[in-house]
Amino acid sequence: MLAFIIRRVALSILVVFGVLVITFLLTRVVPSDPVSQYVGPRATPEQRARAVEELGLDEPIYVQFGVYLSDLAHGDLGESLSSHQPVTKQMAEFLPPTLELVFVAIVFAMVIGVPMGVFSAQNKNRWPDHLARVISVGAISMPTFWLALMLQLVFFRWLHVLPLGGQLDAYYTLVDPVPRVTGFLFIDCIIAGNWGALWDYCVHLILPAISLGAGSLALLARMTRSSMLEILNEDYIIAARSYGLGEGVVLWKLALKNSLGPTATVTALTVGWLLVNTFLVEAIFNWPGIGNYIATAVTTLDYPAIIAVTLFSAVAYVILNMLADIVVALDPRVRQ
Amino acid sequence: MDTNSRVKSGLISRRALRARFRETGIKWRLLLRNNLAKVCVGFIVLEIVVALFAPLIAPYPDDIGGAVHPQDKLEAPSWSHPFGTDEFGRDLFSRVLYGTRISLGAAAAAVGLALLVGVPLGALAGGIGGVVDDIIMRICDVFLSFPSVLLAIAIAVFLGPSLQNAILAIVISWWPWYTRILRSQAISLKERQFVRSARAIGSKRRAIVFRHIVPNSLGPLIVQASLDFGYVILTLAALSFLGLGAQSPTPEWGLLVNTSRNYFLNAPWYMIFPGLAITFTVLAFNILGDGVREVLDPRSRTY
Numbered sequence: 001m002l003a004f005i006i007r008r009v010a011l012s013i014l015v016v017f018g019v020l021v022i023t024f025l026l027t028r029v030v031p032s033d034p035v036s037q038y039v040g041p042r043a044t045p046e047q048r049a050r051a052v053e054e055l056g057l058d059e060p061i062y063v064q065f066g067v068y069l070s071d072l073a074h075g076d077l078g079e080s081l082s083s084h085q086p087v088t089k090q091m092a093e094f095l096p097p098t099l100e101l102v103f104v105a106i107v108f109a110m111v112i113g114v115p116m117g118v119f120s121a122q123n124k125n126r127w128p129d130h131l132a133r134v135i136s137v138g139a140i141s142m143p144t145f146w147l148a149l150m151l152q153l154v155f156f157r158w159l160h161v162l163p164l165g166g167q168l169d170a171y172y173t174l175v176d177p178v179p180r181v182t183g184f185l186f187i188d189c190i191i192a193g194n195w196g197a198l199w200d201y202c203v204h205l206i207l208p209a210i211s212l213g214a215g216s217l218a219l220l221a222r223m224t225r226s227s228m229l230e231i232l233n234e235d236y237i238i239a240a241r242s243y244g245l246g247e248g249v250v251l252w253k254l255a256l257k258n259s260l261g262p263t264a265t266v267t268a269l270t271v272g273w274l275l276v277n278t279f280l281v282e283a284i285f286n287w288p289g290i291g292n293y294i295a296t297a298v299t300t301l302d303y304p305a306i307i308a309v310t311l312f313s314a315v316a317y318v319i320l321n322m323l324a325d326i327v328v329a330l331d332p333r334v335r336q
Numbered sequence: 337m338d339t340n341s342r343v344k345s346g347l348i349s350r351r352a353l354r355a356r357f358r359e360t361g362i363k364w365r366l367l368l369r370n371n372l373a374k375v376c377v378g379f380i381v382l383e384i385v386v387a388l389f390a391p392l393i394a395p396y397p398d399d400i401g402g403a404v405h406p407q408d409k410l411e412a413p414s415w416s417h418p419f420g421t422d423e424f425g426r427d428l429f430s431r432v433l434y435g436t437r438i439s440l441g442a443a444a445a446a447v448g449l450a451l452l453v454g455v456p457l458g459a460l461a462g463g464i465g466g467v468v469d470d471i472i473m474r475i476c477d478v479f480l481s482f483p484s485v486l487l488a489i490a491i492a493v494f495l496g497p498s499l500q501n502a503i504l505a506i507v508i509s510w511w512p513w514y515t516r517i518l519r520s521q522a523i524s525l526k527e528r529q530f531v532r533s534a535r536a537i538g539s540k541r542r543a544i545v546f547r548h549i550v551p552n553s554l555g556p557l558i559v560q561a562s563l564d565f566g567y568v569i570l571t572l573a574a575l576s577f578l579g580l581g582a583q584s585p586t587p588e589w590g591l592l593v594n595t596s597r598n599y600f601l602n603a604p605w606y607m608i609f610p611g612l613a614i615t616f617t618v619l620a621f622n623i624l625g626d627g628v629r630e631v632l633d634p635r636s637r638t639y
Binding site for chain 2: 011014015018019021022023026027137138140141142143144145146149150152153156157272273275276277279280284294295298299301303306307310313314317318321
């Protein structure tokens with residue numbers, strides 16, 4: 001077991017190193033002219049010469065890579081080209097709203113997706129099953145950004161029940177603001193005891209969380225359905241049924257518990273996927289998170305910002321995958 | 337090898353080929369027994385026809401490019417404009433039709449190029465093994481540890497926004513999947529009787545890899561590649577939506593949805609139809625994919 005964990009961690013370290021190499025190559029090798037990218041196309045020759053020196057482009061490539069690594073180790077990811085603030089500082093500012101959104105989306109996907117899968121397995125090949133499968137294959141096939149816009153159209157424009165975007169109503173941002181303590185608005189509202197703002201925040205979370213979580217919901221439902229179907233054929237389920245245990249106990253206590261292994265893996269994988277999809281969703285809902293930050297950075301070609309977010313998401317993805325693998329390996333049935 | 341045995345081996349391979357065709361035929365018929373899969377095949381064929389003849393089918397061929405008709409701007413769907421018009425008065429039906437060609441063409445190019453990179457590397461890794469295998473597979477691990485959309489976005493940013501670069505970005509983030517499939521195929525094929533025989537009669541390693549292993553791995557690989565189409569189309573649309581793919585006035589579906597963002601609250605058709613085009617196309621590939629998987633691997637059919 002320990003050997004497995006060590007091997008898995010070593011692989012992850014190797015992969016993170018590879019990620020660093022790729023991002024380095026992206027910044028230094030892919031652009032034909034990194035200097036103009038840094039100083040702009042209308043720079044004087046002196047400015048260009050200074051940029052070459054500042055960027056260390058006159059050094060051999062392995063020295064440049066070493067400098068890149070040591071900067072990273074010191075938490076220095078450079079300055080944003082558009083706001084001229086350190087990228088790490090901006091990341092810290094934009095991260096909490098994204099984490100909250102991703103968390104709520106995951107919870108939404110699990111709370112709906114897992115029961116949907118169980119229900120689907122229970123009614124195998126009857127209409128509830130067909131309906132659930134149609135929903136899940138539809139949700140996987142829909143572009144996330146289009147789903148977000150459709151939800152805005154229906155719930156904001158047509159039904160007038162939910163806000164178009166943002167985190168809070170103008171009333172709570174201007175008249176009765178919530179002081180920023182942790183950056184997590186959920187916690188900040190509670191600290192401030194501002195229950196109106198908390199409610200308003202929850203209302204603003206609904207549409208972004210649904211658009212973000214829909215794909216994961218579908219994956220979870222599919223995964224739960226197929227692992228439930230496998231387990232429902234096991235001897236111990238037949239035994240439990242012949243003891244006369246109620247169908248509810250059999251399904252929700254015995255079968256579901258044992259089908260959650262693959263579900264855990266999918267959930268971990270899906271977090272990485274959600275982080276990337278925030279790029280598409282946050283801009284649409286004007287959510288002040290990492291995704292919105294990178295969507296702007298992409299249009300203004302703010303390279304340091306893009307690299308920072310790429311690094312962060314990739315490393316988060318690697319770590320989550322590693323944790324999921326280790327958790328699954330803790331299961332004695334897998335270990336053999 | 338004397339002439340006689342060469343003829344024989346030719347004969348054998350032709351017979352083997354015929355058997356394989358027959359097997360493919362059976363699987364194809366099994367697949368078409370699934371009504372849902374039949375509908376999807378029909379839809380995809382229809383889309384390919386539309387993609388090939390888009391400029392001829394489109395009712396307003398001029399609107400595919402940068403034509404401007406200010407007097408018709410943002411008109412609701414009607415008989416003359418079934419999908420309505422955009423902010424320049426261009427016919428959205430014509431533009432969405434033409435978008436089929438862009439999306440399918442770009443996805444085909446991306447998957448094709450990824451195969452072109454992935455297959456030889458997979459053959460090398462599986463066929464040679466040892467250190468080469470280790471190096472190639474660790475590189476694959478690194479690429480696969482990125483969410484592929486994230487890597488594609490980062491690459492597309494640095495290459496500069498254009499449809500070609502978006503395709504290139506997808507190829508760079510996508511090839512390791514095919515390398516992996518080919519490698520695992522190669523490793524299992526290496527121990528099969530016919531490959532052992534080839535080795536026994538003294539065939540060169542390169543000949544074994546390219547004459548026996550690669551052709552025999554292509555089946556599962558092509559199936560996988562065609563199933564990936566849906567996902568690649570979605571990724572392309574997402575890149576275009578972020579402004580990293582096709583550029584205006586190209587009627588790429590993701591780009592159409594992106595430009596519609598300024599108008600969709602009062603002109604919902606502008607956003608709805610291109611999005612439906614993406615959704616139905618991806619849906620068709622996904623349902624077909626499920627059907628193919630059931631035929632190829634009956635155990636996955638959990639009922």
